[in-house]
Amino acid sequence: xxxxxxxxxxxxxxxxxxxxxxxxxxxxxxxxxxxxxxxxxxxxxxxxxxxxxxxxxxxxxxxxxxxxxxxxxxxxxxxxxxxxxxxxxxxxxxxxxxxxxxxxxxx
Numbered sequence: 001x002x003x004x005x006x007x008x009x010x011x012x013x014x015x016x017x018x019x020x021x022x023x024x025x026x027x028x029x030x031x032x033x034x035x036x037x038x039x040x041x042x043x044x045x046x047x048x049x050x051x052x053x054x055x056x057x058x059x060x061x062x063x064x065x066x067x068x069x070x071x072x073x074x075x076x077x078x079x080x081x082x083x084x085x086x087x088x089x090x091x092x093x094x095x096x097x098x099x100x101x102x103x104x105x106x107x
Contacts, residue, residue: 025049040090047085054078 007015025046032042057075061067 037092037096040093043085043089047082047089050078050085051082054082 028042029046032038032046035042054075054077057067057071057078061075066072
């Protein structure tokens with residue numbers, strides 16, 4: 001990673017744990033996206049975790065100062081996309097519910 005020095009055993013252990021956590025998080029997003037309808041509750045939970053990551057970066061910025069520039073970009077993505085995901089979470093469920101209502105009314 002740009003801007004990082006020698007990790008040592010503690011940071012290496014933490015990094016490997018976080019790597020596996022990110023794999024699980026990514027797989028959860030893939031699982032949710034493949035459901036029909038996409039479950040709004042799962043999207044809200046995943047977006048909430050994403051938002052907490054951005055908040056964590058803000059706390060780090062407040063305590064330790066400015067990180068390497070790419071970390072700032074990532075914080076912007078996390079803080080900007082999470083509200084969009086929360087807003088869009090029920091979109092497919094609403095759309096499908098609207099289709100069902102249209103079919104029922106059309107009978």
